Amino acid sequence: MRSTPGSVYKKSLTQLGLIAVAAVQLFPIVWLLLFSLKDNSEIFSGNIIGLPKVWRWENYSQVFANGKLGLYLFNSIVVTFVTIALTSIFAAMASYAISRMRWKLSKLMLTIFLLGLMIPIHASLLPVFLILKNLSLLNTHLALILPYTAFGLSLAIFVLANFFDTVPKDLEESAFIDGSGIYRTFLKIMLPLVQPAIATVAIFTYLSSWNELMFAITFINKEEIKTLTVGIMSMVGQYSTAWGPIGAGLFIATLPTILIYVLLNTQVEKSLTAGAVKG
Amino acid sequence: MKRLGLIAAAVLLTFTLAACGSANKASEGSNEAAVKNLTIWTTWASDGDTFKAPIDKIVADWNANNPTIQLKVEATAGESYKTKIKTAAAANELPDIFFTWGAGFSKPFAESGTLLPLNEYLNDGTKDRVLAGSLENFTYDDNIYGLPFTLYVGTFFVNEELFDANGIAVPANYEELLTAVKAFREKGINPIAVGGKDLWPSMFYYDVLALREGGADLNLDALKGGTSFEDPVFVEAARKLQELANADAFADGFMGLSRDESEAVFASGQIPMYYNGSWVATALESDSSAIKGKVKAMNFPLVSGTTSSGDEWLGGVNDTFMVSSNTPHKDEAVQVLKYLTENLSNEGYQVGAGLPTWKTTEVDESKINPLLADLVKQTESATGIVPPWDIYLEGQDAEKHKNLVAQLLTNNITPEQFAKEMQAINE
Amino acid sequence: MRDKKAIMIFVLPAFIVYCLIVLLPILISTYYSLLDWNGISQGTFIGIQNYIKLFTGDPIFIKSLWNSILLAVLSVFIQLPISLILALVLASKVKGSRFYRTVYFIPVVMSTVVIGQLWMKIYHPSFGLLNDVLGSLGLDAWKREWLGSESTALGAAFVPIVWQYIGYHMLLMFASAKSIPDDIYEAARIDGATGLKSALHITIPLIKPMLQVSVIFAVIGSLKTFDFIYVLTNGGPVHASEVPSTWMFNNIFNQYLYGYGSAMAIMIILECLLFTVIIQKMFKTEQITY
Numbered sequence: 001m002r003s004t005p006g007s008v009y010k011k012s013l014t015q016l017g018l019i020a021v022a023a024v025q026l027f028p029i030v031w032l033l034l035f036s037l038k039d040n041s042e043i044f045s046g047n048i049i050g051l052p053k054v055w056r057w058e059n060y061s062q063v064f065a066n067g068k069l070g071l072y073l074f075n076s077i078v079v080t081f082v083t084i085a086l087t088s089i090f091a092a093m094a095s096y097a098i099s100r101m102r103w104k105l106s107k108l109m110l111t112i113f114l115l116g117l118m119i120p121i122h123a124s125l126l127p128v129f130l131i132l133k134n135l136s137l138l139n140t141h142l143a144l145i146l147p148y149t150a151f152g153l154s155l156a157i158f159v160l161a162n163f164f165d166t167v168p169k170d171l172e173e174s175a176f177i178d179g180s181g182i183y184r185t186f187l188k189i190m191l192p193l194v195q196p197a198i199a200t201v202a203i204f205t206y207l208s209s210w211n212e213l214m215f216a217i218t219f220i221n222k223e224e225i226k227t228l229t230v231g232i233m234s235m236v237g238q239y240s241t242a243w244g245p246i247g248a249g250l251f252i253a254t255l256p257t258i259l260i261y262v263l264l265n266t267q268v269e270k271s272l273t274a275g276a277v278k279g
Numbered sequence: 280m281k282r283l284g285l286i287a288a289a290v291l292l293t294f295t296l297a298a299c300g301s302a303n304k305a306s307e308g309s310n311e312a313a314v315k316n317l318t319i320w321t322t323w324a325s326d327g328d329t330f331k332a333p334i335d336k337i338v339a340d341w342n343a344n345n346p347t348i349q350l351k352v353e354a355t356a357g358e359s360y361k362t363k364i365k366t367a368a369a370a371n372e373l374p375d376i377f378f379t380w381g382a383g384f385s386k387p388f389a390e391s392g393t394l395l396p397l398n399e400y401l402n403d404g405t406k407d408r409v410l411a412g413s414l415e416n417f418t419y420d421d422n423i424y425g426l427p428f429t430l431y432v433g434t435f436f437v438n439e440e441l442f443d444a445n446g447i448a449v450p451a452n453y454e455e456l457l458t459a460v461k462a463f464r465e466k467g468i469n470p471i472a473v474g475g476k477d478l479w480p481s482m483f484y485y486d487v488l489a490l491r492e493g494g495a496d497l498n499l500d501a502l503k504g505g506t507s508f509e510d511p512v513f514v515e516a517a518r519k520l521q522e523l524a525n526a527d528a529f530a531d532g533f534m535g536l537s538r539d540e541s542e543a544v545f546a547s548g549q550i551p552m553y554y555n556g557s558w559v560a561t562a563l564e565s566d567s568s569a570i571k572g573k574v575k576a577m578n579f580p581l582v583s584g585t586t587s588s589g590d591e592w593l594g595g596v597n598d599t600f601m602v603s604s605n606t607p608h609k610d611e612a613v614q615v616l617k618y619l620t621e622n623l624s625n626e627g628y629q630v631g632a633g634l635p636t637w638k639t640t641e642v643d644e645s646k647i648n649p650l651l652a653d654l655v656k657q658t659e660s661a662t663g664i665v666p667p668w669d670i671y672l673e674g675q676d677a678e679k680h681k682n683l684v685a686q687l688l689t690n691n692i693t694p695e696q697f698a699k700e701m702q703a704i705n706e
Numbered sequence: 707m708r709d710k711k712a713i714m715i716f717v718l719p720a721f722i723v724y725c726l727i728v729l730l731p732i733l734i735s736t737y738y739s740l741l742d743w744n745g746i747s748q749g750t751f752i753g754i755q756n757y758i759k760l761f762t763g764d765p766i767f768i769k770s771l772w773n774s775i776l777l778a779v780l781s782v783f784i785q786l787p788i789s790l791i792l793a794l795v796l797a798s799k800v801k802g803s804r805f806y807r808t809v810y811f812i813p814v815v816m817s818t819v820v821i822g823q824l825w826m827k828i829y830h831p832s833f834g835l836l837n838d839v840l841g842s843l844g845l846d847a848w849k850r851e852w853l854g855s856e857s858t859a860l861g862a863a864f865v866p867i868v869w870q871y872i873g874y875h876m877l878l879m880f881a882s883a884k885s886i887p888d889d890i891y892e893a894a895r896i897d898g899a900t901g902l903k904s905a906l907h908i909t910i911p912l913i914k915p916m917l918q919v920s921v922i923f924a925v926i927g928s929l930k931t932f933d934f935i936y937v938l939t940n941g942g943p944v945h946a947s948e949v950p951s952t953w954m955f956n957n958i959f960n961q962y963l964y965g966y967g968s969a970m971a972i973m974i975i976l977e978c979l980l981f982t983v984i985i986q987k988m989f990k991t992e993q994i995t996y
Contacts, residue, residue: 048833123954533854
């Protein structure tokens, strides 16, 4: 493609616009970093946006001084990754059946699965607590994994069913003609095709479970099972709270999230281009 | 195949976790025979909580001295602690002993039978060792459910340095308060701090004005449903609060600020006056405080021509520990409760966390937070104490009262309408 | 394919977990909503009294409903178009697309605690960024007590909600736009459709299913929005920025009206269902015109 002066002008204008938006979107993380290096007097009065007057790196050492940080991190990782695995697998299977198989209730099923997005979460706190109690799951990792997975399924199935809908039927049909069974076709043909969608779903599932607070606070009492966000928020005091170290903790907790997003996003990108070549 | 492996791994992991869960349970069960384990819930998870170090020390001491009764503390920070204990109570999952609040907050707990009545355990002289009246907020239907460990009073914090620097006199009565407010405004200084977003901090100002107008006995009577809230004193208190608001007494944008945010500006030395609980004293006198040593703690300015004296305070004993009626070790739990609250009262006062509620308190006076020590002296002659109304009233009524004060402050209702709406609670 | 056994095998794992943790609690909440119950003691069965009170005796609930519908409208007509434009631009072989996509998503990955704190600082009446900027532009008359005044609190609290999820919808739309095979664009280019034209006539119609997903998510998300309102205004001042979820939370946990709050929860679910059906109908009729 040759570029005319007009298109160069247009291109740099687009870039300018994109950079402006990028600045706005980057602001929160930069601000959080600055926030994490201040003390309460700067955070709350006077210098609430600007550079810290004194760079309080000790906020970070204070977070790391909490000997349980590693444990909390481990719990968050276990809970989040099992949740992602379960959600992706269960949702991929269910949405395949809903989208590609012909049965009377498939549309209704999709709507039923959508209900999970509509519940005001605080109203389900007590019912879910009672159910987990009856299953003797309170104070275990599963007390978080199960609810996160169940509530994550709604979004995952809705997005995945939508993607399955767009996959051309002939791919599957030719597989069947080749004598491939339904399970094999699902695993070998369909799953690879919707990989970008699964990666997308994984990102969203990750976000909702990594940052979740209410269930994590209510269903877990034991130190040994507490997650990272709960650990960080436990620095909130009854009458006074030092926000600087909390900022430091939240900054640390945000970094893996961005890293994982970049990784999964690359995955989305790769599979998209791979799919395009095949198509 | 890779994917199949993943599925298998996930399923395996799930079962391992489930197994871990039940394994834990089993081991706990076997311990129980020899050692009685009691769990205590608190809301002090942060090292910044002044009661955290005391309770850690008390529990460690207990565990060292009582090998057969072992305590374990589980802490949940912030507002979510309230959500958590309400949910746990509904599901019958309260721990043996837990931190909670008295009066309106625990009334549904007491009525539902989730709490252990302590009456029969307190005839060993315990009742005489706690401050007179300090069990009142934990008593429902003549049953006592909690023991006190800290007392707080509504305290008027004054930044004397700001007053001196601007040549303004610290107000001793309401008229002087209004004058001081106007004088500070003229100098471009926000006169009074308050976090209106959290509702209760602004309610403190109404409740103390009502106390000043009507006196402790009348206020308590009205809260109990006797005297009408349409009594002129309550209308007048509402009028005064609105007068203050309309004189821009409260910091700019106070209705949108949390207690945290508004308090921090006072603590940074930019606002001269603040009325809130005595617990604020701890942070104001800490080493990192910008106004350490510059603050005076006193009772709210008087209103001339009324019966209320400076010996009447807003405040009370509301923080407490209670015992679940479900605990398998009732005697031990109550024994721990007594030990815990008495020692917390002592230790808490020593480290400046709050005012003591047990008469046994023996502390090294020289090391006490000077603001708290001063408050202890001032309250020694107290003749009446009225709890903040949202504490005294039950959930729905408390919420209504707080919102009515907010409506007063934003000029949505008149003092007369305020009084009428308040009286609707009692009808 | 009508293999019943296969359908069972595919759907059951998800359905069992879902029934246990999502559907069962909805049933339990429905039961609670028929009780006069403080959440701890024994409740009393009162039929649909709570629902009657919702619509005849609770102006705050009605107001909160309208507030949330306003948010839904703002999300669909402000948030989604911005997401769509960004997604289309980034999908059109622009330089640095991957970098922008990462950066634009950052607000989504940050916890609401952080974003809430940030906006509290932006709106702070005395030291806030917004009033500072207005001041330095000489627009002192425009300064407001953003979260503290009844006239601005609702709008001010909505801005971060609308803003935070721009990147979220952008990602959904981008993934969908990217999965359109290149040859379709090629064919269109030969026909002379490039840039805006190709976006309007090819990309948008083709990603319509995903747009429907976005609209449904945005509307449902708005109708049960909670976090930011809770952090920024707590529904105040004087309920000016109350939304159904915050009012429900207040009733259940502050006022001990568990039965009544549960009725609100059920109403929120029904409202979301209603809107979802309407949106699906709208997208269906539109599809016929194409």
